Amino acid sequence: MSILTFIGVVLLLIIVLKLISLPFKIIIKFLINSIIGGIFLAVLSMLGIGITITGLMVVLTGLFGIPGMIIAIIISAIF
Secondary structure: OHHHHHHHHHHHHHHHHHHOOOOHHHHHHHHHHHHHHHHHHHHHHHOOOOOOOOHHHHHHHHHHOHHHHHHHHHHHHHO
């Protein structure tokens, strides 16, 4: 179910970014970062780190990359 949520959030973000007419290069970069961030979150979740993959976590890793992933780990450790 979390993979469907991830795909839904990424598709929603693509639609929103297209609506505000960002350059295509920025959209592709964000999409690639979101996919890589989602994969890293899934791997960490499978290793037992205890991260729940939510839309917020995917957006954080998509926007900020590795620092966003560290923030996502901290947020999941706190809550």
